[in-house]
Amino acid sequence: AEKYPVNLLMSGPAGGVSGACWVAAHAGFDNFMTFDMGGTSTDVALVENGKARLRRETTVGDITVRASSVDVRTLGAGGGSIAHVPELTGALRVGPQSAGALPGPAAYCKGGELPTVTDANVVLGYLPDNALLGGDMIIDKEKAEIAVQKIADAMGLSLKQAAAGIIDIVNENMFGALRLISVEQGYDPRDFALMGFGGAGPLHVNALAKLTGSWPVIIPRGPGVLCAYGDATTRMRDEASRTFIRKFSDTSVAEVRGLLNELAARAQATLDAENVPKKEQTVTYQADVRYQGQALRLTIDFTLDDLLREGLEGIGERFDVMHEKQNTFRSDASKELLNLRAVVEGDSAFGTAQGIKKGDTSPEHARLNERKIYVEGRDQITNVYDREKLLAGNQIPGPAIVMEMDSPAKSAV
Known part of the structure; x- marks a missing residue:
């Protein structure tokens, strides 16, 4: 790294792909696409026969460097992406501007006032306001509603219709990136599984799977830190x-x-x-x-x-x-x-995956509570489950929300 620092370009997103390969190898999948959604951007890549596709040129901003790297495509869509309605067109847009970590989404109570993708998820109930992000960060649903209401007023929609519109548009943007690495490279996304990770990836991966036709959806344990898994298991x-x-x-x-x-x-x-x-x-x-x-x-x-x-x-x-x-x-x-x-x-650094105890089809032992969410144009009552208590073989009827500490929520629809 000290002698050839250029080789570190895109090493962060590449770590996520490497971690995804580790997870997929233990899950028995050789062909899959990765979907890494964070706060400001989303990274996608395609893995065929257990190996990520590479490219011989790496582009950072306006600079193209002739250095090999994992073929990761990035777009400006994340949990902090700001929704807005340009006065000229009157059409809803999401990103690429981002609220970043500070002030962040309005729901995070750090001074943010502009409507973001995260705020839309809170309004729709996908990100429960009684959840503590990382175990200690409070979510304020009222602040999220105030922010998203600006979009609703600008477009003449109800609050939840505006929030759903924000989610639909950001999903379409990310769908375009997945098409770029699959359809436009001669691959049929229906032949690939889709793995969602990053802080916001699990919230959107099921919707992306519907758009691409990919199956199954894989959400690894600890999705928010999968890049660290990748760095720990990568091969020399x-x-x-x-x-x-x-x-x-x-x-x-x-x-x-x-x-x-x-x-x-x-x-x-x-x-x-x-x-x-x-x-x-x-x-x-x-x-x-x-x-x-x-x-x-x-x-x-x-x-x-x-x-x-x-x-x-x-x-x-x-x-x-x-x-x-x-x-x-x-x-x-x-x-x-x-x-x-x-x-x-060098030899594979793959470790041993943590096993999950087997259970029957009922997930009732992992059920936390029930709440109302907005799905397919209407409010629905759905169950909330604790992932740590789920067992192998449990079947969850959707729509549902599965909670995990390092990733806000997963909507299993």
């Missing part, structure tokens, strides 16, 4: 790469193999310096490939065994399949190598 990793621009017809398996072995030795030296035993190191390889004369490049993963067994034609076929998946066609044009890369990882 380094990679070495070099430019190698050749048409497939102008090189050979032997030449490519020799270069890959040199790159692997360079990457392994980093893990050796960190005292990672050789027997715990795994090496995989990548090649950036394109059709000759084309600007678009795709990264193809393979092993040395794949290269020796299938030759460059095997890499070419994988490129054709990926290109067709993302762009709906493949070409007969000659293929061209651009970069070669060796990726070395």
